[in-house]
Amino acid sequence: MYEASYYNKLENKAVQCTLCPRNCIIDEGKFGNCNARRNRNGILSSEVFSKIAAIDTDPIEKKPLYHFYPGSQILSVGTTGCNLHCVFCQNHAISQCNNRSPVLIKTISPDELIAIANKTPKNIGIAFTYNEPVINFEYVIESSRLAKMNQLKTVMVSNGYINPDPLEMLLNYIDAFNIDLKGFSDTFYKKYTKGTLKPVLETIQQIKAKGKHIELTMLVLPTINDDEKQFEAMCKWISRKIGPNTVLHLSRYFPRYELNQYPTPAELLFSLFDIAKNYLNHVYIGNMATEIYANSYCPNCGALLIERTYSYINKKGIDDLGNCLKCNKNVFENI
Ligand code: SF4
Incomplete structure (x- = not known):
């Protein structure tokens, strides 16, 4: 069992999961709406860990x-x-x-x-x-x-x-x-x-x-x-x-x-x-x-920066820092 990080204990061994906006109230032995969290004897457990x-x-x-x-x-x-x-x-x-x-x-x-x-x-x-x-x-x-x-x-x-x-x-x-x-x-x-x-x-x-x-x-x-x-x-x-x-x-x-x-x-x-x-x-x-x-285009000068097909990427108009090679505008932070 891997105990969940976000929940509250309620009466009669019920728990309330507070991980997502559903805030499921889960009775002993039951699963939450996501089918991934279960109340095991009053402890909320992640049933999918690993x-x-x-x-x-x-x-x-x-x-x-x-x-x-x-x-x-x-x-x-x-x-x-x-x-x-x-x-x-x-x-x-x-x-x-x-x-x-x-x-x-x-x-x-x-x-x-x-x-x-x-x-x-x-x-x-x-x-x-x-x-x-x-x-x-x-x-x-x-x-x-x-x-x-x-x-x-x-x-x-x-x-x-x-x-x-x-x-x-x-x-x-x-x-x-x-x-x-x-x-x-x-x-x-x-x-x-x-x-x-x-x-x-x-x-x-x-x-x-x-x-x-x-x-x-x-x-x-x-x-x-x-x-x-x-x-x-x-x-x-x-x-x-x-x-x-x-x-x-x-x-x-x-x-x-x-x-x-x-x-x-x-x-x-x-x-x-x-x-x-x-x-x-x-x-x-x-x-x-x-x-x-x-494809990716420069929003400043319209130059073609990256060509894409399903599995082919060609970074033809952009440098390793994410700058457009034509107008030098920084377009990508992570490249
Ligand atoms: S759906 Fe799953 S994650 Fe969301 S509150 Fe219910 S038990 Fe927790």
Whole structure:
């Protein structure tokens, strides 16, 4: 048993988990909503600590992170469970199952994870991804603490559904985040994710306030979260609260899990891209073969900085410090 870091003890051996905004009250023997935390005799335990469902070395662009050490490789790891339940989840085989699932393929302790990371050629660090890392909080903290001692970078790909205190703790150890901003209405979040929007917006602002690298991803669901006015309001909010240089990835949806909608038409992605570019300097289209919309351009002079195809990165217009070779503007902080 690995005792959870954030919970309160209640009467009759019940507990309240305070890790994420669900704040589940869990009776003795029962699991929380994420299927990753269990009340064991009045003690809240993380049931997924060191239990691994997926581990691989990925291009950092696949997270996606486009402005954080572009072209590098990162050891990526995930377990099972999630504290949201999106009907369109693209990773539901591991996110919407429990810790008794056969998809949990092996046990890897934080020490062992660091040893693998150190042995992996050309690897810059560890990315906690595939399922929701928040619900494996203790493993992320312990592994990241060791990663920092080993000069490894740490990345988290998350739905941003976490309470402020545990997030503050994570911010001591995580270098870069990709946060899903799945839509810009609470009605959408409640109906399609079984969560709420406000905590996600607060997480994004808290990460930014701490000065950590942050990129945002929106999976574009045709007819569901693609209202142009709402999307424009989201882009304005990002620009005003997080800054016009915030990276926004628009990702193409394919039918998965419980939502059987048609794949996002390319024209819809192009049209939302044009709206976003009125407010944000760095907008990308992902999950679709489109070179122009995946390339990085200098917001100052328009020069092509980085060419991207699925697996090919060419840093043709940028120096090792992240400066545009044409106008010398510093565009990337981490390169
Ligand atoms: S982390 Fe899991 S158990 Fe804890 S409040 Fe969130 S959903 Fe509930």
